[in-house]
Each structure stands twice: as C-alpha cells, then as structure tokens.
Amino acid sequence: xxxxxxxxxxxxxxxxxxxxxxxxxxxxxxxxxxxxxxxxxxxxxxxxxxxxxxxxxxxxxxxxxxxxxxxxxxxxxxxxxxxxxxxxxxxxxxxxxxxxxxxxxxxxxxxxxxxxxxxxxxxxxxxxxxxxxxxxxxxxxxxxxxxxxxxxxxxxxxxxxxxxxxxxxxxxxxxxxxxxxxxxxxxxxxxxxxxxxxxxxxxxxxxxxxxxxxxxxxxxxxxxxxxxxxxxxxxxxxxxxxxxxxxxxxxxxxxxxxxxxxxxxxxxxxxxxxxxxxxxxxxxxxxxxxxxxxxxxxxxxxxxxxxxxxxxxxxxxxxxxxxxxxxxxxxxxxxxxxxxxxxxxxxxxxxxxxxxxxxxxxxxxxxxxxxxxxxxxxxxxxxxxxxxxxxxxxxxxxxxxxxx
Amino acid sequence: xxxxxxxxxxxxxxxxxxxxxxxxxxxxxxxxxxxxxxxxxxxxxxxxxxxxxxxxxxxxxxxxxxxxxxxxxxxxxxxxxxxxxxxxxxxxxxxxxxxxxxxxxxxxxxxxxxxxxxxxxxxxxxxxxxxxxxxxxxxxxxxxxxxxxxxxxxxxxxxxxxxxxxxxxxxxxxxxxxxxxxxxxxxxxxxxxxxxxxxxxxxxxxxxxxxxxxxxxxxxxxxxxxxxxxxxxxxxxxxxxxxxxxxxxxxxxxxxxxxxxxxxxxxxxxxxxxxxxxxxxxxxxxxxxxxxxxxxxxxxxxxxxxxxxxxxxxxxxxxxxxxxxxxxxxxxxxxxxxxxxxxxxxx
Numbered sequence: 001x002x003x004x005x006x007x008x009x010x011x012x013x014x015x016x017x018x019x020x021x022x023x024x025x026x027x028x029x030x031x032x033x034x035x036x037x038x039x040x041x042x043x044x045x046x047x048x049x050x051x052x053x054x055x056x057x058x059x060x061x062x063x064x065x066x067x068x069x070x071x072x073x074x075x076x077x078x079x080x081x082x083x084x085x086x087x088x089x090x091x092x093x094x095x096x097x098x099x100x101x102x103x104x105x106x107x108x109x110x111x112x113x114x115x116x117x118x119x120x121x122x123x124x125x126x127x128x129x130x131x132x133x134x135x136x137x138x139x140x141x142x143x144x145x146x147x148x149x150x151x152x153x154x155x156x157x158x159x160x161x162x163x164x165x166x167x168x169x170x171x172x173x174x175x176x177x178x179x180x181x182x183x184x185x186x187x188x189x190x191x192x193x194x195x196x197x198x199x200x201x202x203x204x205x206x207x208x209x210x211x212x213x214x215x216x217x218x219x220x221x222x223x224x225x226x227x228x229x230x231x232x233x234x235x236x237x238x239x240x241x242x243x244x245x246x247x248x249x250x251x252x253x254x255x256x257x258x259x260x261x262x263x264x265x266x267x268x269x270x271x272x273x274x275x276x277x278x279x280x281x282x283x284x285x286x287x288x289x290x291x292x293x294x295x296x297x298x299x300x301x302x303x304x305x306x307x308x309x310x311x312x313x314x315x316x317x318x319x320x321x322x323x324x325x326x327x328x329x330x331x332x333x334x335x336x337x338x339x340x341x342x343x344x345x346x347x348x349x350x351x352x353x354x355x356x357x358x359x360x361x362x363x364x365x366x367x368x369x370x371x372x373x374x375x376x377x378x379x380x381x382x383x384x385x386x387x388x389x390x391x392x393x394x395x396x397x398x399x400x401x402x403x404x
Numbered sequence: 405x406x407x408x409x410x411x412x413x414x415x416x417x418x419x420x421x422x423x424x425x426x427x428x429x430x431x432x433x434x435x436x437x438x439x440x441x442x443x444x445x446x447x448x449x450x451x452x453x454x455x456x457x458x459x460x461x462x463x464x465x466x467x468x469x470x471x472x473x474x475x476x477x478x479x480x481x482x483x484x485x486x487x488x489x490x491x492x493x494x495x496x497x498x499x500x501x502x503x504x505x506x507x508x509x510x511x512x513x514x515x516x517x518x519x520x521x522x523x524x525x526x527x528x529x530x531x532x533x534x535x536x537x538x539x540x541x542x543x544x545x546x547x548x549x550x551x552x553x554x555x556x557x558x559x560x561x562x563x564x565x566x567x568x569x570x571x572x573x574x575x576x577x578x579x580x581x582x583x584x585x586x587x588x589x590x591x592x593x594x595x596x597x598x599x600x601x602x603x604x605x606x607x608x609x610x611x612x613x614x615x616x617x618x619x620x621x622x623x624x625x626x627x628x629x630x631x632x633x634x635x636x637x638x639x640x641x642x643x644x645x646x647x648x649x650x651x652x653x654x655x656x657x658x659x660x661x662x663x664x665x666x667x668x669x670x671x672x673x674x675x676x677x678x679x680x681x682x683x684x685x686x687x688x689x690x691x692x693x694x695x696x697x698x699x700x701x702x703x704x705x706x707x708x709x710x711x712x713x714x715x716x717x718x719x720x721x722x723x724x725x726x727x728x729x730x731x732x733x734x735x736x737x738x739x740x741x742x743x744x745x746x747x748x749x750x751x
Contacts (some may be wrong), residue, residue, distance in 0.1 A: 043509045118501055121582055132584050139543040156637050157542040157551040160522035179558050199504050257530040257539035263518055340665035391527025
C-alpha cells in the first residue's frame with residue numbers, strides 16, 4: 001500500500017506578500033498585488049500591469065538572508081525567501097538529518113538578470129563581473145543555488161512544463177515518496193518577471209492592458225506575475241514518527257497532455273476535464289466532495305472558455321464554488337501551481353473561499369460564474385487546484401483536509 | 405532507483421551517422437574546431453514540408469528522433485512521454501532575445517518564444533501522436549535525461565505499459581562562445597578524435613538527441629534492460645567510490661563520459677580503477693560534451709548489449725570488447741556537478 005503524502009510546511013513570496021501570513025492577509029482583505037513594474041526595463045512599463053514582488057533585488061538579498069553578490073538572480077532570491085519559510089515552518093533545522101529531495105520548477109531560469117547583460121556576454125570586446133551570470137542562463141542554476149545555500153545534498157531536479165511546472169514538481173515529489181525513494185521532499189517553483197516572457201505573451205496577444213478579469217465576458221488576457229512557493233511533503237509514516245505538524249494532504253493529482261495545439265487549449269476543455277477527473281479518482285472523492293476549485297483562470301480568451309466548459313462537463317449543474325486568484329498575484333507561470341496549492345491549503349485551514357476579483361459580466365459561453373466576494377466560515381474539505389500550460393501540459397492537484 | 409525496464413526501440417541523431425543504416429560500418433566523423441555538430445538527416449520522410457518550414461532545428465531533431473524510436477519499437481505511443489534537456493531550443497531563445505531589441509518590443513513574431521519553451525518538443529510529439537497521456541520535461545543540466553529516466557521507471561512501476569523517454573540538446577555558435585568564456589571548451593583547437601589525449605582544461609562541445617521506447621516486459625527485439633539508476637549531486641571523490649561499491653555489481657564493461665577535461669578526470673579515474681580488468685568505453689569523442697550526453701552513452705551501450713559489437717571505426721582495435729558483454733555500467737558526470745550511474749543488462 002503506497003504511503004499517503006502530507007504537507008508539513010509551506011513558504012511563499014508573491015506580489016501580495018513576503019510570506020504565507022502576508023499572502024493570507026491580502027487575500028482576506030481582497031487586495032490585489034497588480035500594478036506597474038519598477039524593475040523590468042521594458043517599453044510596456046506603464047502599459048501592461050504585472051504582479052511584481054514589492055522588493056528590489058537588494059532588499060530580496062536581505063529577506064533571503066544572503067550577502068549581496070553577483071550571480072544570484074532574482075529567480076534564485078525569490079526561491080530562497082520561500083524556501084527558508086517552508087523549511088522553518090516544517091521545523092527543519094538540519095536538512096541532512098533526514099534525506100530530503102528537492103524538486104524545483106522554472107520556465108526561464110535566471111532570464112530576469114541574464115537578459116540585462118546578454119549582449120555584453122556575447123560581445124568579445126566586453127569583460128567584467130557580468131560573466132558571473134553566464135551560468136544563470138538555464139533553469140538548473142536557481143535550483144542548485146538554492147540547494148547549495150540551504151544545504152540540499154540529495155536528489156535534485158528541475159521541471160519545466162510552462163504554466164504547470166510547479167504542479168508537476170509537487171506530483172513528481174509525491175510519487176518519489178510513494179515509491180519509497182524518500183520520506184521527505186520539498187517541491188515547488190520560482191519565477192521572476194522578465195522582459196523576455198512579457199514580450200512573449202504580448203506577442204501572442206494574450207496580455208491585458210487592464211487588470212486581468214478571469215471568467216468575465218470582457219476579459220482580454222492575463223497579467224504576468226512573479227513569486228515563489230515551496231511545500232514540504234512527507235510520507236505518512238515518517239510524518240507521524242517525526243511528530244510533524246500535518247497541514248493537509250496531497251491526496252490526488254494528474255498530469256495529462258491535451259495534444260490539441262502548441263499554445264491553445266481545446267474549446268471543450270478535454271485536457272482540463274481529464275486532469276480534474278483523474279485527480280479526483282486518485283483522491284477517492286466524488287463531485288459532491290469538492291468544496292472549492294482554485295481554477296487556472298488566466299483570463300485569456302481561450303483558457304477560461306476551455307476550463308469553464310470542462311467544469312460544466314465534469315460537474316453538470318452542480319459546479320463547486322470556484323475562483324481564480326490570478327487577479328491577486330498575476331500569472332506566476334512556473335510558480336503558479338505551488339502558490340495556488342498553498343492558497344488551496346489556506347482555504348481548507350481558514351475556512352475561506354477567495355474571491356475572483358475584477359469579475360462583472362457573465363461569459364456568454366458558460367452557465368457558471370466564479371465566487372466574487374470573500375466567503376468566510378466555510379467548511380472546506382477538498383480543493384482542486386488547476387494548472388494548464390503551453391504544449392498542452394495540464395495538471396490538477398487535489399489538496400485535502402487532514403483529519404488526524 | 406531499482407526496478408527493471410526494457411529498451412524496446414530507440415534512435416539517435418548525433419554528430420555521428422547514427423540515424424542511418426549499417427551502424428557498425430559507420431565512419432567516424434570529427435571536427436578540428438572544438439564543436440561537433442549533429443549530422444542531420446533528411447527530415448522529409450518524418451515531418452510534412454509545411455510543418456518543417458516553421459520548425460526550428462531543435463524541434464526537428466527532437467521530433468524526428470522520437471518518431472524513429474517509436475517506429476523502431478513497433479509500438480504506438482499511447483503512454484507517457486518524458487524528456488530531458490539542459491538548454492532546450494537555444495536558437496529560438498537567442499532569436500527572441502535579439503528580436504526584442506531589434507524591433508524595440510513591438511510586432512514580434514511569437515514563434516521563437518513558443519519554440520524556446522523547454523517543453524515544446526514534448527508537446528509537439530504528443531500533438532503529432534495524438535497522445536494525451538502523462539507528459540513531463542526535466543531541465544537540469546546533467547540530471548535532465550537522468551530524471552526523465554527516473555520518472556519513466558516510476559511510471560512503469562505505477563502500471564504504464566510503455567513510456568517514450570528521450571533527451572535533446574543543441575549547441576549554437578553563440579552559445580559555444582558564451583560557454584567558452586567560462587572555460588567549458590579547450591582553449592587549444594584539437595582533433596576531436598584525439599579528445600582523450602589532451603590532458604588540458606575543458607572539452608569539445610557537442611549536441612544530439614536520443615529517444616528510447618521503454619517497456620515493462622522484454623521481447624525478442626529488446627535492446628537491453630535498464631536495471632539500476634543512481635544520481636549524486638556534487639559528490640566528493642570518496643562518495644563516488646562508496647556509491648560505486650554499494651551500487652554496482654559485477655559488470656563486463658564500463659561506458660564512461662570521460663571528456664578530456666583534466667579538471668574532472670579524477671572522477672572517471674576512480675570508476676575506471678575500480679573496474680580495472682574490463683573494457684572502458686568512452687563516448688564523448690563521438691558526441692562531444694553537453695548536458696544530456698549520457699543519453700547517447702545509453703544508446704551506445706544498448707547497441708553493444710544487443711549486437712555485441714561497436715562501430716569499427718569509432719574505437720581503436722584494442723578497445724573493442726573481446727568477450728561477451730552482459731552487463732554494463734554507464735557512468736557520466738557534467739562538469740563535476742551531476743553524476744549518474746546507469747546499469748544496463750543484456751536481454
């Protein structure tokens with residue numbers, strides 16, 4: 001019998017807060033973190049809103065507890081801040097006391113910093129300390145820097161499946177635990193805003209000039225965001241023997257590919273439907289057991305139709321309460337799955353359903369609409385968290401209340 | 405990772421003529437400018453012309469290798485697709501970076517951005533095969549292919565019948581220059597055939613793709629079994645030796661990622677000294693050094709196990725095994741950081 005997988009520590013940083021408590025406070029206050037960038041050098045500075053973490057790199061060094069140095073990118077720093085909180089919350093002092101793996105997720109690695117020096121790096125006439133950023137060009141760099149600074153020495157990996165990256169990191173870690181390879185894994189993702197990504201999504205005409213409006217008839221696209229989040233996962237037997245504080249259970253998950261289009265989901269939501277259905281089956285729950293769905297809800301034209309259709313097909317006339325928290329944080333790409341897994345856990349532990357901000361007009365293609373004001377004192381037992389990405393990479397997680 | 409799986413089909417595009425018939429009489433292709441580029445095949449039999457025009461080089465190499473591995477296995481892809489790549493499509497990343505500057509962030513063509521996404525090859529294979537199963541991409545230097553392999557072995561243990569597992573990497577002139585600035589390549593220009601004779605810092609750059617159809621059960625056609633995988637992150641020399649002692653049983657040959665870089669040769673020395681009476685088969689003079697070169701090493705090992713021979717021109721006479729090879733240890737590390745041991749067995 002495979003082990004159950006429990007969540008025993010969480011840490012995060014986003015546009016709405018430097019830690020989990022800060023995020024909860026802003027969710028509770030229904031205050032968005034969207035605004036205009038202070039740190040990316042782009043012609044869209046005052047045009048396209050983003051969910052930027054409210055710290056310069058200098059200030060992030062301090063938050064992350066490391067001396068200012070070349071070679072540590074914003075991606076790494078955001079990750080470090082979230083990682084330190086997750087480990088502290090899980091009561092992990094010495095990482096090597098128990099073999100612990102680390103599965104990270106990233107879409108463009110240290111691009112946030114390398115794009116600023118890239119043309120110096122490729123210019124033979126130029127020399128300087130910017131060469132220290134050469135290593136940060138790939139996705140493994142942030143993972144290894146974080147691992148080396150906090151002391152991971154066991155299994156490490158980095159996953160990149162676009163917007164579902166950190167959901168897949170959580171899944172991979174959970175599976176390694178179920179296979180008996182490790183009793184404890186720390187999984188999640190980190191993402192910093194870049195001019196590269198902003199222009200990428202903008203070239204696809206997927207970015208809204210207003211604050212994003214998921215599931216609204218007038219929505220015209222997403223806002224990008226940045227942040228990082230990590231969850232400490234432990235096997236049931238270890239968590240109990242170790243007297244870990246169990247916050248919840250990762251009870252189900254599914255990764256599926258839609259095989260429909262390189263960047264767009266199918267209009268009927270086949271992939272989303274299959275991901276949710278299989279994750280629920282693994283969790284052993286039925287439609288009636290689902291208290292809340294933290295939808296992917298990017299507010300692109302295609303995502304919201306596709307995901308909405310999938311909800312209607314899966315749940316019929318009984319679609320559970322759902323909302324997108326992207327209007328709080330922006331779409332944090334590789335970090336989104338882990339950030340929203342923590343929001344799902346907060347929904348369970350605090351009895352809250354978070355509002356889908358900026359919604360005003362029902363989509364004509366759908367019968368359903370999201371929760372628009374904060375709901376308190378709700379019994380939340382099982383939450384589905386969706387992450388769907390480029391390349392047809394779909395992932396759904398089920399986070400459940402721990403009844404121990 | 406324990407557990408056993410089988411290589412039912414495979415294919416490689418590499419700097420050698422690995423994609424053609426008559427592998428064992430293949431010539432040895434080489435370079436004298438420290439960059440071994442892929443010998444690219446004619447893609448037309450695999451990819452329709454109208455798709456081909458839109459695809460960048462990495463996507464063509466990755467997709468074509470995957471398709472040939474599928475054909476070679478006589479299976480259809482209904483199962484998971486898992487890949488590893490250290491850098492993805494560098495050409496697209498470079499192009500988009502430049503176009504942002506050239507066109508001052510306006511009216512950009514999204515194609516290079518889309519294709520630069522690390523999971524684009526995986527998505528393309530799934531799309532092309534209409535395969536909706538599990539799909540994952542690992543992007544961690546010398547652990548990219550290895551984690552894809554681990555994921556695949558877990559999927560087979562969890563009940564998947566077969567998994568398509570692969571790795572792909574490209575090198576561009578620009579990236580070659582960038583990495584030369586931090587000592588990845590030899591500063592003197594060498595003949596790649598003599599890579600291992602140059603005891604100096606750095607190696608020779610390479611690239612390539614290798615895909616494997618892995619199954620739970622063997623058939624008459626299986627190339628080899630994979631029955632062990634062990635990864636070590638930034639280990640000490642002692643840790644490499646103790647892991648070797650704990651992990652590796654008796655083997656008949658060691659395939660090593662030895663790359664001529666004097667800064668990291670000591671790790672290969674440990675492994676070769678541990679197995680001093682059996683053939684040591686290096687492969688980086690064939691494919692060059694890159695994040696996922698171990699996938700080429702595994703492709704070579706699986707061929708050796710199945711056919712009991714190596715392409716004649718690729719190795720000196722005394723390097724060809726003279727006794728039957730039933731078990732192989734593949735040991736590779738990427739610039740001393742990510743170390744991998746893979747055990748292969750004859751079926």
